[in-house]
Amino acid sequence: MELANRVKALTPSTTLAITAKANALKAEGHNVIGLGAGEPDFNTPEHIIEAAYRAMKEGHTKYTASGGLPALKKVIAEKFKKDQNLDYSPQEIVVGTGAKQSLYSLFQVLLNDGDEVIIPTPYWVSYPEQVKLAGGVPVYVEGKEDNAFKITPSQLEEAVTGKTKAIVINSPSNPTGSLYNEEELRQIGEVCLKHNILIISDEIYEKLIYGGAQHTSIAQLSPELKEQTIIINGVSKSHSMTGWRIGYAAGNSTIIKAMTNLDSHSTSNPTTISQYGAIAAYGESQKPVEEMRKAFESRLNTVYEKLIQIPGFSCVTPKGAFYLFPNVKEAVRMTGFDSVDEWVAALLEEEKVALVPGSGFGSPDNVRLSYATSLEKFEEALERIARFMKKKSK
Missing domain, CATH: 3.40.640.10 (Type I PLP-dependent aspartate aminotransferase-like (Major domain))
Structure with a gap:
């Protein structure tokens, strides 16, 4: 059956493609570190969960x-x-x-x-x-x-x-x-x-x-x-x-x-x-929001300096959200790949680190890394990327 033209015009998500490949590698038993997450790695604050539970019990369904x-x-x-x-x-x-x-x-x-x-x-x-x-x-x-x-x-x-x-x-x-x-x-x-x-x-x-x-x-x-x-x-x-x-x-x-x-x-x-x-x-207690913000800022301050030490990487210092968006054009050139997308795919295959290529964001020379993950995992991912660069550089 023929699909509507409006759907045919959609661009496939590069994020979903990388995620699918990362999940497949995980299913095979590989230790994959995913840095593509677009969500905080904290659970919803307890008072919010309790309010929703109370609403259900009171019949607000x-x-x-x-x-x-x-x-x-x-x-x-x-x-x-x-x-x-x-x-x-x-x-x-x-x-x-x-x-x-x-x-x-x-x-x-x-x-x-x-x-x-x-x-x-x-x-x-x-x-x-x-x-x-x-x-x-x-x-x-x-x-x-x-x-x-x-x-x-x-x-x-x-x-x-x-x-x-x-x-x-x-x-x-x-x-x-x-x-x-x-x-x-x-x-x-x-x-x-x-x-x-x-x-x-x-x-x-x-x-x-x-x-x-x-x-x-x-x-x-x-x-x-x-x-x-x-x-x-x-x-x-x-x-x-x-x-x-x-x-x-x-x-x-x-x-x-x-x-x-x-x-x-x-x-x-x-x-x-x-x-x-x-x-x-949006009630009186905004303490969990500030605690989460401070945790992200602490991670950013730690990982940013390590990221820009990787050969071929340069990165604008972010002021908000929880992403780093480094330019890796030089890293791609140094390792002999034809595009950032190709470089990202090889990194996932060989070092089991999942990044999101910038082509999905209209910026083909960059990659997106989310620090909405544990500091330990992020630092290990950076070590793997540095190892990949050393191994592949010509």
Whole structure:
């Protein structure tokens, strides 16, 4: 049977391909170290688990309103007020089945065939695919490595056409860990206001920031930018709740209402029990969030220095998230491979270390390593990579 054209246009996930190969090697009994994880390696905090259990015992296992429990919207609004001094009403918030689903719904209600969405590279793998599924056209703007992978206002200006509908800003970034500061966001925002471009601000990693840096939401910079921005966020990364699947969008009430209507015909509502867990997540105790952030920062400070000692590796220092995104073009040349993808495949086969090639993020000279794994495993992985480089270098 013939598949729909929209599905045929999707690009296969390089992450899933590497994961499948790593899992196959593990099944054969090999000691594989996977550094591809996009989730914290901590369990969900106990008070969140207890809140969800309590909700089940009290009978909260039925459908909820499509856009989310009023009590959850309330604590999300309180979180915005506390963290960014942003005011959002319940009509300006929709809760989804993860931030990914919120993004998917947003593109579906926003884009008509041929509408363009500017996506800075390197990008999270699902942005362009979700744009394509909505009939839109991804327009890539390269975030230069010497600018910490961030785009400039002039680059954005050059990419704008009569079909430009939106831009995606992901800060802190997956896969680079880069962070836009207030002035950089303000300048980008001026271009967006000038051309009436909707800003999609993916802030899922906002709680994981290091070195004394601060998170700024572009929506908090002015009332005009707030009206022009849809914020995407969730509890997956900040509270180690990836499997609970709770994310949300906040912004223009007309767009939020359309997303809510769409969700009512797709997911019905986010998982009820998970919503009660998310209410507890945004409750009074944020101590587990800070403890996890400190653990990631400690790992980063340890492994970064060891990573850049590997021949052929160079790496922008990340300011957030839990990824390193080194440039390995020289390492590939030194070892005689034709591409980073080929080098990554050989590393997995010979040293049993699984990395994610940067080609899946629109950056073919790089690889992504996640330090959301134990320090012991990460350091052993670096030793194996160094051994691979020594063995293969010509």
